[in-house]
Amino acid sequence: MKSVIVALSVLFFASQSLALDLLQNAPGRQQTSLNGQWNAIVDPFDVGDKRKFQNFDGTPPADKLQEFNFDSAMKLSVPGDWNTQDDKLFWYEGSVWYEKSFEHQAKPGKEYMLYFDAVNYLASVYLNGTLLGKHEGGFTPFQFKATDALKDGKNVLVVKVNNRREPDFIPTMSTDWWNYGGITRPVRLIELSPTYIQDYSFTYKKGGTIAVSVTVAGESPAKQKVDIALPQLGISKRLTTDATGKASLTFKAKPELWTPESPTLYSASLTLGDQTLTDKTGFRTIEVDGDKMLLNGKPVFLRGIAIHEEKPFSDGRAWSEEEARVLLGWAKELGSNYVRFAHYPHNENMLRVADELGLMVWAEIPVYWDIQFDNPEVLAKAKQQFGEMLFRDKNRAAVILWSIANETPNTEVRTSFLTELANTVRTTDPTRLVTAAINTQTTTDSGRIIDEAFAGVVDVIGINSYCGWYYDKPETCAQYKWQSAYNKPIIISEFGAGALQGWEGDENTFFSEAYQLRVFKQNLIMLDNMPHLAGVSPWLLKDFRAARRPLAGVQDYWNRKGLLSDQGIKKQVWYLMQDWYAKKEREHQR
Known part of the structure; x- marks a missing residue:
């Protein structure tokens, strides 16, 4: 064991x-919320630094030309992404300068910290014209000391945000989710004693x-x-x-x-x-014993669902407790005891509500597809993002799995990169299990063999399998023979098919609910016969925005693989999974 x-x-x-x-438990500290309406200037050519946007104090000079004014600029809500707040910004990737004025009266002997729950992706933070610091990474918290830059009375906070994609970023140039830009999670001015x-x-x-x-x-x-x-x-x-x-x-x-x-x-x-x-x-406690996962020393089967951090009844980045309760409430209604938070650290409300509702969590950093595995700086960024996620969420009992990658190529340089990252994760937090979603199994005439080297590194093997959708006929899936070179638990971290909710169609028509149902039925037969299986998280809870999905009249830049539509309406496949999970729960209780 x-x-x-x-x-x-x-x-x-x-x-x-x-x-x-970082401060542990930022929501629980004495603080002033800086959420609400902010002024914003879109800066596609990055001229703001040269024109000193960061030095704006709310009083444009009368004696010289100034070609910007935050007070007359567009307004954006914080927290929130800019893409869904203004149609002109729907496709925008680049720089946006945010500005907010607030009143402050320092208390004697107190220190102050500006804490950002997340900004996507690059952030430069200025308070009253002073650069407090910069941060890279779109889904983890960061903070800067603000005491010396604060003034009694009016203060001006300016944040330059840039969500451009670059080859040495994490995630890198191509993803299958929307690149929502902005100050996407709460902003807090936290009050501290001199010793805290x-x-x-x-x-x-x-x-x-x-x-x-x-x-x-x-x-x-x-x-x-x-x-x-x-x-x-x-x-x-x-x-x-x-x-x-x-x-x-x-x-x-x-x-x-x-x-x-x-x-x-x-x-x-x-x-x-x-x-x-x-x-x-x-x-x-969570541990593995051969191909079993043990929660508190007892075998557990993970009945799950994958979730993107998107609003329950629309598009846009989710962030609030209310949204977390809807999304995770759906997971509970489905019969889940586990959720995969794909493909990046989700907001803190999701973790805390999962704790409360009893949903085990697979938490992940966006080492996604083919990043620069030969770049030491990219490895350092991956470690940073994992560290920030761990620091925030280490007191959440719900988190049982740290995932360090999704669908990465089976190459020596990638395996070396992920092995070092896995070793760092274990050294940093040996109280949880290490996993990753792998889609590079060896194909045989009768099925698949899990035999790549990286599967030997993780504690729990995650497998993404789209049999019946991207390859093979659905009925072929039911005949699959899975083999593994490792005596380890396996989670089918993704499987599924797309369907436009309301299009019943027939079982031979792609994107119909009937075809999606056909794919799931045959995959569930495959899963019932799969050795070492310790859990599943079908892809996924609800339809979500994806720039790689342009099929007009069907996708319209939505990934349609949800069990629910983008409006939260149940597809036929929802009820199939709900029944299968009820069966699995009965089997586990015997």
């Missing part, structure tokens, strides 16, 4: 080296112990006393930080372990002086 339950200190302190000094709790982590260890670690940062991080409380367990402990501001403690406990059937979450508080941070977290 391979257990991934190890000392928390490895997870906690190693994760900090990857994720810099920066980070913390809770982990349940096999055998009945809980490990807690804390990092204190700021003015005087050494020898600080932090009180930890888990009231529902009757636990109250005090930790004292070392010279670097770190402290950890392990103690005996008997929590009710988190499961999809009973997703128990415990309230936790951390107190430093007059500061108290509160959170909710669950306790569980």
Whole structure:
């Protein structure tokens, strides 16, 4: 048996080296929301830097020419993508300058941090004309110290955002989802004491112990006393930080372990002086034993669905708790106990709601298709994006799988790249399983063999298979014989077919609901006969925007593989999957 339950200190302190000094639990801190209406200037030729857009203070000079004015510019909502807020920006990729004025009165002895939940893809942040910093990566949080640049009274925040695609970016030039640009998640001005709790982590260890670690940062991080409380367990402990501001403690406990059937979450508080941070977290273990996945030591079959972070009843980037509840509520209604968050880190609300609803999570970074695997800087970016995702989500019991890639080519340089990345993931967080979605199986006369080298690196093998859609007749799928060179759990991380909701058609007509149903029926026969199968996540919950899907009258730049339409209407295949999951659940309970 391979257990991934190890000392928390490895997870906690190693994760900090990857994720810099982010604040844990940004939503739970004292803050001023900077969400709402922002002014915006579209800058397709990138002239804004030269024309000093970043120095705008709301009062254009009267004595010289200035050819821009944020106050009279277009308005965009934050959080939000620009593509779906203005028809002129639907296809736009490039720079947009955002500006927001806000009032601020500093409190004596307080420090301030500007925290962005996500900006796609490049962000340069200016406060009152001062560059606070830059960030690359479209789906992970970042922050900058703002205290010295803040003024009492009116402040002007300017953010240059660019969502262009470049060969050395992650993701790279081509994806099969919409490249939504903008400040797509909340913006927060967080208030801190001069010495504050920066980070913390809770982990349940096999055998009945809980490990807690804390990092204190700021003015005087050494020898600080932090009180930890888990009231529902009757636990109250005090930790004292070392010279670097770190402290950890392990103690005996008997929590009710988190499961999809009973997703128990415990309230936790951390107190430093007059500061108290509160959170909710669950306790569980996840490991593999041969070709079985074990949750809390018991075999579990993952009944899942893949999800893109798109609004439930339209297009556009989703971000709110309400949207998360709709999307994940649909997953529960389908009969899922697991969700694959494709193909990038989803917003924090999705993780927290998954915790609450009892949905195990496959969380992923966008190492997607053929990126520059021979570029050390790209590897560093992949590690950065993983580190930022891990740092934010490490206290979420729902996350059981870290995915480091999707449908990458089977080459030596790619395998070397992903092996190093997998090793980094394990070193940083050995309490979860490593996976990736692979679509490079060897073809035989009777089916497929999983034999590529990278499948031997991951803990759980993810397989994307589109039998009956991109190749072979659907009935051929039912006859597939799958073999694996590895005694490991396999998740069919994608399978499916497209259908335009409402077009019933017949089972020989592509894009009809009848043909989609035919493909799924034959694939489910294949899955019922597949060895080592530990779970499935069909592609996918709902139709989503995709620039690679132009077929007029059918796709219209939507990927139509959803079980639901872009408006959330159920297709026929929804009910087939719902019945199959009910059957699988009954089998598991025997």
